[in-house]
Amino acid sequence: MGTTASQLGKDLLSEYQELTFLTKQEILLAHKRFTELLPKEDRTVQSTTRLSMEKILSMPELKSNPFRKRICHVFSTSDTKDGSLTFEDFLDLLSAFSDSATLEIKSHYAFRIFDFDDDGTLDGGDLEKLVNCLTGETDDTRLTPEEMRQLIRNILEESDIDKDGTVNLSEFQHVISRSPDFVSSFKIVL
């Protein structure tokens, strides 16, 4: 770990500490893991170095997560929207999923992860995809269309305060704030 520390540089490290919810150790660990995923020939992390989505998803922490692709897309700053991450994006991801991130941040990113079509609101389509993601795509776990309809109606009844048929960010945050388990479960530890 000593080598990575020197690689990162003190200023950079303190900047990372200041801008994310991560501790020094977590940042160093993240750096180590990130470099391990880079090709062997070129292991210097620059701010422009990007890891492709496939590489990122090969990490055991994300490998079997049902939202892995969404997570990559949400945190990627890539222009081509291919879900590739720079080291800073990667830190962003870990920061949002860290222990000390605020509910505000967590719910914000959760909303964006659940918003499958990136239109800024959770509508019926998003909710359906969300449920399918969580129950799995196999036939025996999947809900029937009838059940799905019922479920989505329940969800909207529960959370759609202004009755516009979709759940927007503030409504979502309202729901989240009443679900005390969210903060402890919306967490990824390296």
Add this chain to the structure above:
Amino acid sequence: MSYYNNSGGYNNPAYHDSDTLQIDRSPPRKSQHGNPHGNPYPREDGAVLRERSDLHQLPGGGQTISDDAQGRVPWGGLQEESWRGEDCLPVGLLPPQSESPQWQHDFSHSGYQVDQKAHYDTTPLVRLPSTTSGHVSMRFRGSRKMSLFPVGEAALCNLGLSEDDVKNEMDNEEENLIKELVAMSTRDRIKAIRDLPMTFADKKHIRGQVLVFKSFKKSQKWNCFADCSKTVTLSFRRCGANMTLAGQTLELWRGTMKEVGGKFGTGVLSYFKFLKWLLMFNIFSFLVNFGFITIPQLVSDPVISAEVNFKGLELLTGAGYFNQTVLYYGGYSNESQGTENKPEYNMQLAYFFTIAAYMLLCGAALIYSMARSFRKRFVLDDKASGGAWQLLCTWDFNVTNERAVRQRKNNLSIQLKESLSDNIRLALLPLSDRLKHYAVFLGTWLLSTAVAVGCGAAIYFLCQYEKEAVNKSSGSLVDEASTLLLPFVVSLVNLVVPLFYSLFRKIEVYSNPRMQVYVIILRNVILKMSILGILCYYWVTDVAEQFPCWEAVVGQGLYRLVVMDFLFLMLGSFFGEFLSNVIGTNCIQSLGVPEFDIARNVLDLIYAQTLAWIGIYFSPLLPVIQIIKFFVLFYLKKVSLTRNCQPPRRAGRAAQMQTIFIAILFFPSFVGAVSLLAYTVWTIPPSESCGPFRGLNTTFSAVHIWIHDLEDVNSARWTVWVFQHVIQSEIFYFLITLIIIVFIYIFWQITQGRKQLIALLRQQIVNEGKDKAFLLEKLQDLQKSKHSKPKPKKETGNRPENESSPGLLQALLARQQMEEEEGRSSTFGVSMPSDRSTSTTSSTMVHAMLLRQQADSQAGSYRGVPFPAEYPALSPTSALIQAMQARQMAESEDEHHRTPVPSQNPVNALPSTMIQVMQARQRAQLELDQDEPYRAPDSYDDPILPTSNAMMQVMQARQRAEEEEESYRTPVSPWLAQQQLQDKYNDRY
């Protein structure tokens, strides 16, 4: 029309993400001048939108939802109020068209520029006085900016904004943000920047900007003091960071925890966290006791009377060899150590104060963590919201194991299906069934209480028996072993009875599985507390009277209990988990692999910790045993868990259980232990022959003696004074109690007030929703009527017509309704709207919108369409003119009421205005969509004008709303629950 595509506006991000509304305040100017006739809306957009909306349609399901949503909305809000008469002035008609020449003049000259520039550029940032609220508004800005990036783009395209506009707007946002950040203190700023929901690069940029700004400012007024304080704070921060770093390094079992969490989820992980937490308590208590009590004793009197040989059985019984060691109270002397020229070390005081301080610290830590977890997990939990979201948003991102994930998915789908069927089933339950349930509850409760009482009685008699046995004992090995009978029985009861209780699960029927868990926990707590209660009673009455060195006897008893409990915990995990796994996998398949019973295991831990707390006075080194016990237990449970158990089937509620466990640890357990200790210290005479307090009436009189000695020392006068006038005076406690009660009452009132406020705000949101739905419905009606008109043949050049009278009528109607609604909703505030301006403004706005919409719809539907000659040639501009007029009126009224009305209830005007703005915006979108199919290829250039006008208006309206928001922020501030309000606002907009 199906629900998900009934309007393009639904799918427009900007419409929903109202934050994005901010971004296009200025652009209209540009599109008006720079691009007067070019089509700013690329044709593809509409098509894309439509396509997307089609995608959103559920497989055959949209209709139901839409019926549901619309069915309840339209008139309910208007009709439920009866008083609507007096305060709503008769709806004024709009000035007829003939009265508008002056306005038209305006129109032709200055057009839409009105005062936009002024509005836009001078919008001051209303900064709230306190830092917290400043932070709130800043956070809001941050999220607003955030929303520009991912979702705003489509909207921007739709609005036809050029990139420059967007960039300008963003820069402006950023500038404001930076200004706010610069004003903060360093710590606040770091926190604020960290809390911004932006990408890392953006945060970095912001931070850089702030630092540049800051250093620029600094160089202007730079002095020594600032420099010094800066260095000091910096070093403090470094120090703090290093401390946390050290804490991180010491973090125990990180990898193991991660593994457990990855496989079994947060619920099971919380058991291990709890275990670790208790372990920390014990390590701390060991360090304190060892450092302040044991080491001085060992230093002064290192020779341990080793008359008794070590036989091995002592490890279990704690008697014999250990009896005279520092393990127990009896092993400590009452002498003050130290020679004459050195300060003395008073063993009595050290013993007393060490334990008192430890208990005090424990209590503080418990209260702190309890309060924190209550705040986080209980306050906002409301029972009405069950079900689906709870399941969906508690997906455990911790779980990384492939198999566990699959299993979790299965469980979740089962749970979802259950929750769906529950809703149906719960409604109907015949009376006889319910009676049967109540009878079962009664029976099980009686049975469980009887069992608890029986166990208590049995243990009491066993205690009596043990007392006699000890009296008669000859010191043989068998006699010593017989002392193990009592702890054995106690531990056996603790192991078996909970299993028996869990059988009740089969016959009891609870509507709510959580309820069931609570009941089981409650029964177990009652059982354990009654057993401990009996034991304590036995110790402080019988033992204290009979034995010469009774504290050591109690200490031995506790030692035996702790050790025996340890053995039984190991056995318990063997029987409870290993055996049922073997049975479940090999013999009876239907039982299946057992789940880890978090509740039972945590209660065991709590019981063990209670023993340790009680024992700390009688046996200061008991924490050592406890540490070893917890350490072993951790690994044992981990192995047992991974080998024998499967992940829990029911997800969720882990956080609440944790809160409950901390509460149980505090209330019966810690409070019980403290009261026992307090009783011992204050009333029971300590034994005459051993221990630090020999020869005193009570333990506490050691403090009296100390104080008495201090009276001779001049420099310690104040201690004496404090002791006599504070600790010993009733008046002081009386006053303190009084003050605390007053504070509790005040805070209670505040919470009541906030609850009311929450209810009001919720109602408000619902009402706004109704308003919106109502207006949407109106709009749809309009569109339907438009669609049903025969569509004439194509012929460009001819312009739409004055058909405004029916439309106008409708608009007026709508307006009237709006006013009523408005008036009604404003009664939520304290005052009735005696000045009508609030409602007028918004309703006028509505009016304007409606008119505008109407105008546009006319323009839209007849656009590129031939017109029969019978329509008088008044052109769409007339409708537009009207709209503008209305808008102007709204504006002037706006102007008028903004300045002089401070007492107005600000809650009302704002959201409704916003709603209208959103609506207008949405409508504009809608038109876009709808216009597309009608637009003949050769008529591309002419429909732009009205549409962009509409856009203009939307922009301006939005801007106005924005202003209103700003101007209202200040009056809001004195509110009691100002913070909350702010939050609500921000959340909503």
